[in-house]
Amino acid sequence: xxxxxxxxxxxxxxxxxxxxxxxxxxxxxxxxxxxxxxxxxxxxxxxxxxxxxxxxxxxxxxxxxxxxxxxxxxxxxxxxxxxxxxxxxxxxxxxxxxxxxxxxxxxxxxxxxxxxxxxxxxxxxxxxxxxxxxxxxxxxxxxxxxxxxxxxxxxxxxxxxxxxxxxxxxxxxxxxxxxxxxxxxxxxxxxxxxxxxxxxxxxxxxxxxxxxxxxxxxxxxxxxxxxxxxxxxxxxxxxxxxxxxxxxxxxxxxxxxxxxxxxxxxxxxxxxxxxxxxxxxxxxxxxxxxxxxxxxxxxxxxxxxxxxxxxxxxxxxxxxxxxxxxxxxxxxxxxxxxxxxxxxxxxxxxxxxxxxxxxxxxxxxxxxxxxxxxxxxxxxxxxxxxxxxxxxxxxxxxxxxxxxxxxxxxxxxxxxxxxxxxxxxxxxxxxxxxxxxxxxxxxxxxxxxxxxxxxxxxxxxxxxxxxxxxxxxxxxxxxxxxxxxxxxxxxxxxxxxxxxxxxxxxxxxxxxxxxxxxxxxxxxxxxxxxxxxxxxxxxxxxxxxxxxxxxxxxxxxxxxxxxxxxxxxxxxxxxxxxxxxxxxxxxxxxxxxxxxxxxxxxxxxxxxxxxxxxxxxxxxxxxxxxxxxxxxxxxxxxxxxxxxxxxxxxxxxxxxxxxxxxxxxxxxxxxxxxxxxxxxxxxxxxxxxxxxxxxxxx
RNA sequence: GGCUACGUAGCUCAGUCGGUUAGAGCAUCGCACUCAUAAUGCGGGGGUCACUAGUUCGAUUCUAGUCGUAGCUACCA
Numbered sequence: 001x002x003x004x005x006x007x008x009x010x011x012x013x014x015x016x017x018x019x020x021x022x023x024x025x026x027x028x029x030x031x032x033x034x035x036x037x038x039x040x041x042x043x044x045x046x047x048x049x050x051x052x053x054x055x056x057x058x059x060x061x062x063x064x065x066x067x068x069x070x071x072x073x074x075x076x077x078x079x080x081x082x083x084x085x086x087x088x089x090x091x092x093x094x095x096x097x098x099x100x101x102x103x104x105x106x107x108x109x110x111x112x113x114x115x116x117x118x119x120x121x122x123x124x125x126x127x128x129x130x131x132x133x134x135x136x137x138x139x140x141x142x143x144x145x146x147x148x149x150x151x152x153x154x155x156x157x158x159x160x161x162x163x164x165x166x167x168x169x170x171x172x173x174x175x176x177x178x179x180x181x182x183x184x185x186x187x188x189x190x191x192x193x194x195x196x197x198x199x200x201x202x203x204x205x206x207x208x209x210x211x212x213x214x215x216x217x218x219x220x221x222x223x224x225x226x227x228x229x230x231x232x233x234x235x236x237x238x239x240x241x242x243x244x245x246x247x248x249x250x251x252x253x254x255x256x257x258x259x260x261x262x263x264x265x266x267x268x269x270x271x272x273x274x275x276x277x278x279x280x281x282x283x284x285x286x287x288x289x290x291x292x293x294x295x296x297x298x299x300x301x302x303x304x305x306x307x308x309x310x311x312x313x314x315x316x317x318x319x320x321x322x323x324x325x326x327x328x329x330x331x332x333x334x335x336x337x338x339x340x341x342x343x344x345x346x347x348x349x350x351x352x353x354x355x356x357x358x359x360x361x362x363x364x365x366x367x368x369x370x371x372x373x374x375x376x377x378x379x380x381x382x383x384x385x386x387x388x389x390x391x392x393x394x395x396x397x398x399x400x401x402x403x404x405x406x407x408x409x410x411x412x413x414x415x416x417x418x419x420x421x422x423x424x425x426x427x428x429x430x431x432x433x434x435x436x437x438x439x440x441x442x443x444x445x446x447x448x449x450x451x452x453x454x455x456x457x458x459x460x461x462x463x464x465x466x467x468x469x470x471x472x473x474x475x476x477x478x479x480x481x482x483x484x485x486x487x488x489x490x491x492x493x494x495x496x497x498x499x500x501x502x503x504x505x506x507x508x509x510x511x512x513x514x515x516x517x518x519x520x521x522x523x524x525x526x527x528x529x530x531x532x533x534x535x536x537x538x539x540x541x542x543x544x545x546x547x548x549x550x551x552x553x554x555x556x557x558x559x560x561x562x563x564x565x566x567x568x569x570x571x572x573x574x575x576x577x578x579x580x581x582x583x584x585x586x587x588x589x590x591x592x593x594x595x596x597x598x599x600x601x602x603x604x605x606x607x608x609x610x611x612x613x614x615x616x617x618x619x620x621x622x623x624x625x626x627x628x629x630x631x632x633x634x635x636x637x638x639x640x641x642x643x644x645x646x647x648x649x650x651x652x653x654x655x656x657x658x659x660x661x662x663x664x665x666x667x668x669x670x671x672x673x674x675x676x677x678x679x680x681x682x683x684x685x686x687x688x689x690x691x692x693x694x695x696x697x698x
Numbered sequence: 699g700g701c702u703a704c705g706u707a708g709c710u711c712a713g714u715c716g717g718u719u720a721g722a723g724c725a726u727c728g729c730a731c732u733c734a735u736a737a738u739g740c741g742g743g744g745g746u747c748a749c750u751a752g753u754u755c756g757a758u759u760c761u762a763g764u765c766g767u768a769g770c771u772a773c774c775a
Binding site: 170212220222224225288294295298322323330360361365366367368370372375376378379381382383385386387389391392393394395396397398438444445448451452454455456458459460461463477526528530531532620627633634635636637655658668670671672673678 | 701703704705709710711712721722723724725731732733734735737738739750768769770771773775
């Protein structure tokens, strides 16, 4: 850290009010909390805030479905989120909400300035519209048949079966997830934030040390691709803030979400009688850092700083980006029971086990972190119980039994204690750099030294000789002082154990008094400070998580066919977001004969077929449709048909009345039908002998 | 396909700005100890540092390529 006298604002990504906190979220909050607790111990003026992110279509839909108001739904979720974070000892100074007056005020203010400075543009766009519900549909709220592999019941942005991505207008038999109605294309005015204007500023900002170097390339990709105008408006009905000067336009949830950092901070500052405006000024000497997951880097490294800068405000000083959580080496999976909610974890384990385990594997980089459950159990027991707490346990008994709980007036080995205290700088550097794993390794090394010391001194032998009582007392006093140093080092990670240990030692644990040994004073009788954990609890937690899934399925949708764990929302252990992805199931994909009649499917004969060298998936076909008509069609089946020449002469089925599509390699005038899960298993549909080019399928 | 990371003992991870026998914890085996939540200490076994080529006196460490994993990205009408 630089100047310790200025204010430091620390935030975690705002959890979306559409779902529960899970162990992916918790990683980030623990990482930030450890950082903040350490800064507080250093006497830094630090504020740690967060909030629920409460706007957007998914919230609105969920409320409708439950027959409740959005306010009601988000209120309940906020309570749950607060409880979960408190359960993990996340020490927020303030936890607020985006659906708040402060957030409306700051969002409007930023927007108005940006607009007045010419950074907002209005453009007409076409989008699918639900004629029954009278609302525009985000991609994830349209489902239909995948245009490529014809898997049914796929979302409007990509196919979970074959991995194709497309626009929702391309789905076959598109349906509104909300009403089941057939969506129609409709034009609407949208407001765009002129991100490309900030290209120069952003490049500079990114190279100013605000981001780890390893992400420069990733960001560079976005620059190379060219920054795009950012669509910041949504049409009514929408749960959010109305855009000033409009009747039916609302801020897209991702606009006011990061503003929520400031709203939370402002609400807090105001309640303390501190000036918030000063903090926002471009010239502010305060610092602002955001802990985020790599999935939302785009929003925080481009839109957010550009918005602030464009509005003449200060920008973030650092983004601390982390990776995803995997469980037992794989993505969190609901069906495996490794999609574990925070509340579920807390039913089975002490929060500090996970705080410690995560910390023991965390570094300042964006690598994913694996929660290996057997390892989690082993590590907790061996490090925390066997090594660390055991130091107190194995020596405190003597102090209590033979010396009425009183520590000796001097140490048996002051040099050893000095060497422990000497590690403080190294440990502090680890906290500042968020290299928690390195610092914990160091602490455990010291714990090993301490245990070795006790073994060498063998107080249990000394205790048998009454004449050596003073020596015994000094040995145990030394060990307890070693323990005190270690637990002080770990107190940002293990706040509860630190509190309990402070009570046991009848002292305050602080960084500053590390150098002063506890001597000639009374301590409390030792009680078990940390309980051993076992795999049975892990199994119980997994079983519980599976039950969570079943409950969810039962309450969410009784009709939709379930395909294992294909639901995307939050599957990957992503710590945040979820906004762009509805997690509702579609209405049954039944269509009428009239719908089917809209399709003009025809048999066609392959005149030629060749690879598209620039693409690894496409084959280019010339098809004979009879009456001298030929069509050029591209199809993404190269993976299954390595020898395109072999297809010449055979019949295929094509969608004849599909709108032509311009592609990089030419125009595709239809679509060839095939079936199968993808990759090597794609099989062209064909017709029996006798069919002629151009015959309709009916 | 492009780009970026990553691939080190059974497991989880360090480390090497190129240099004698590559480390830790857990697990495992043996010994010691018995104060402690069956904890602790000592010692042993266990790794072609993904693979291949190159640079070099010397590569696990550098370069290139291959394979595998992950992410972003193009395309998949």
